[in-house]
Amino acid sequence: MTAVIERVARSRLARRAAMLAFPAAVLLLVGAALSPGGATHRSSGHAGVLTLASRAVAPNPLGVRVSKVYGSSIPASVYGTQIADLEDQGVNTRGEMVSDLSPLPARAFVKPVASYKVYAERWTTVAQRDANRLAQALARGSRTGAQSAWRATWSAYLHLGAVYGLFGTLNEAIDGVPGGLPRGSGDPRFTGLHRIEMGLWTGARARSLEPFAVRLTRDLAHLRRVLPSVQISPLEYATRAHEILEDAQRDLLSGVSVPWSGEGVLGTAAGLAATQEVFHTLEPLLQGRDNTEAVVRSELLLLSAAIERIRRDHRGWPTLAQLTMRERELIDGTLAGALGALELLPGTLETEAPSPIPKLPGRAAAGTP
Amino acid sequence: MTALDRRQFMKRSMAVVGAGGVGALAGALGEAELRSGASAAGPEDPSQAALQAELLRRVPFDGPHQAGVLSRPQAQATFVALDSIAPNRQLLAETLQTLSARARGLTQGEAVGAQELDDPPPDSGILGPLDMPDGLTVTIALGASLFDDRYGLGTRRPARLQPMPNFPNDELDPQRTHGDVLLQVCAEHRDTVVHTVRELMRTVAGRLTPRWSIDGFQSARRGPSASSNPRNLFAFRDGTANPDTGDARLMNSLIWVQRGPGEPAWTAGGTYQVVRTIRMHVEFWDRVGMFEQQNMIGRDRVTGAPLGGADEFEDPRYELDPKGKRIPLNAHIRLANPRTPPTADQRIVRRGYNYDRGMDPAGDLDQGLVFVAFNQDVKRQFATIQQRLAEEPMVDYISPVGGGYFFAPPGSRGPADWVGSRLFA
DSSP states (O other), X not given: OHHHHHHHHHHHHHHHHHHHHHHHHHHHHHHHHHSTTOOHHHHGGGHHHHHHHHGGGOOOTTSOOOOBOTTOOSBHHHHHHHHHHHHXXXXXXXXXXXXXXXXXXXXXXXXXXXXXXXXXXXXXXXXXXXXXXXXXXXXXTOHHHHHHHHHHHHHHHXXXXXXXXXXXXXXXXXXXXXXXXXXXXXXXXXXXXXHHHHHHHTTOOGGGGHHHHHHHHHHHHHHHHHGGGOOOOHHHHHHXXXXXXXXXXXXXXXXXXXXXXXXXXXXXXXXXXXXXXHHHHHHHHHTTSTTHHHHHHHHHHHHHHHHHHHHHHHTSOOOGGGOOHHHHHHHHHHHHHHHHHHXXXXXXXXXXXXXXXXXXXXXXOTTOO | OOHHHHHHHHHHHHHHHOGGGGTTXXXXXXXXXXXXXXXXXXXXOHHHHHHHHHHHOOOOXXXXXXSSXXXXXXXXXXXXXXXXXXXXXXXXXHHHHHHHHHHHHHHHOEEOOXXXXXXXXXXXXTTOSEEOOTTOXXXXXXXXXXXXXXXXXXXXXXXXXXXXXXXXXXXXXXXXXXXXXXXXXXXXXXXXXXXXXXXXXXXHTTTEEEEEEEEEEOOOOOOSSTTOOOBOTTSSBOXXXXXXXXXXXXHHHHTSOOSSTTSOGGGTTOEEEEXXXXXXXXXXXXXXXXXXXXXXXXXOTTTOOBTTOSSTXXXXXXXXXXXXXXXXXXXXXXHHOOOOGGGGGGOOEEOOEXXXXXXXXXXXXXXXXXXXXXXXXXXXXXIHHHHHGGGOGGGXXXXXXXXXXXXXXXXXXXXXXXXXXXXXX
16 A cells, blocks of 8 residues: 555656646746746746736647547546545555556557567667677677677667567577576676677687677577567566666666676666667557656656766767766766656556455454464 | 784683683673673663663573574674685684684673783773673684685585575675685674674684675564564565574474484584675665565565465465465565475574665665575575575565575583584594
């Protein structure tokens, strides 16, 4: 019950913030229109009068009017009121935990998932091309060429984002880290991108790594073949929308997954691109459902601006160690902000209301030890 | 004598005669002496009186088994793994002997001895003139590496002692894993633990050298009842299904190594200690819906009751829920302890601590669990459970980063004995 109440409190807070922002935006628009020089400091003196005068006639500043709530038969004009009643309670009349939104039909995800697959296929092709380049550079014995091709290949693979978790052992072969293997980084099963990374950044002979790159191109070709038939459930898809960047925070910006190259920023940028793609495909479904779409879009923009700025200032992708303290704070902080918004997605996009937990039968009377 | 020689001499002589025998210098105190020394606060202040009672609580150091295994965990802990640099077996044995002597003194309460003014005091003194026991326990355990070829102990290795393997999904950092000796220092107050570790490090300097350490704390016991277990940093109650540690027969079948074939005789009365430093990705966890959190664990987050139940200690009745409609089949509690007759002898005693190491370089909270478990046979018990848990949904939210397998020898038989003596006998 607590969770529902917390989440409700959160979405209500967001809604309240939006309600506060609305008159403020109106005030600014009207203020700008009415003050002859457009100087904002002058309009502020008349704030109270202007607000009162403008409210009744203000046009919708967003220029859009939501009339239908996706997946619900309740008209948008009353949807909020009805849902607010539910949110105030947090539970239904039988005292069970309930969702604050009516569930989406599972078929709503067919189109987003299909369009995401097209995107994923495109990036798999890119990864295949870069992996070939990597194999060639290794065969030539060119370390710098191979490092650059490695970055491109790994980044392309991370652009798949929302589907990588669905390939099981194939993903382990391509992007696995030595962590859970019995013999760690010396384990014969440690073969993919990170095996090549380890060699390239610890002084191994480039040619000695070529077999790993050849295997990588084979694994990517395999991936390209199975991709069209991969099934992604609505829950998995909605969950991945936040888990791609969860992985970035846990494994990439921490440096855990890229101990040798330190390319955590590059990887996070790729994860952001994948997240933006997932979010983009889901936007039609989010219409009118809480304030999730606006909150997520704005936080992703802030993260994306931070990453772009870092890239610009470094004229390329800096390693984690090359980040200044200010940059480190900026990327860590905006990622945390983005994750704080993305966490709303799975709940907003649920396709079934959680069913109540069956009661445990045969319990001794209360108070009996 | 140079300063160094004298310091060494002091330590050695304390070791040889035992802390009690040093007399005027420092010594274990009787109950009355402790009480009279501690009664600075008048009984009119109830909070001071309660604190004094807590500080006076003394856990015996000597006994058939070591302390700090079956008792309810004290509020604060530090785990220190040490590697031996002792040049030979004799010096290693002497160091362990000294370690026990100093640990005994600290756990039983000591007066901080006066010294010649130009000598460094034998006790750092950070607890004042009296080292009050404060429920302190020092549990000494040995790692598999101690039984390599350095000290000729290979033939005496406890039969089930192996280096902790890399389980699937582990991210073990070698600098935070394994070790020749593990010290588990637990007390009710942080300063007591800090003081004890500081004194013990002085005691073993030059012979045992730190490999890794981690500090732990218990969440306050916030009820609702006195038996309600405290929460871990995922907010769920931890330790609920522990076997009854007051049941001596049960402990002999689950925890203590028994005399008999298959184990060297010296290990009887000891136990295998598993330590796993498990980072919890708490930010990620906090972004997961309550429903999913509860389904991953299998318990209600507020009450700690198995899902569908109302009381923390209620039997989850898995036999009535074979399809996992109430408690998912891959829920943590269901995999960890299926409560079936064939898994009954796999049960372990958990005695974990939360840890909080501040923030990591990426600005994330470095928090988690120092998972501690005691069992009679690591393979039959802990490792079997761990294999069942390999694919539980919770693995995404945790990263085991360190720890190790250790063997805690039987207890010291008295002031003249020491933990590990039978290994060298």
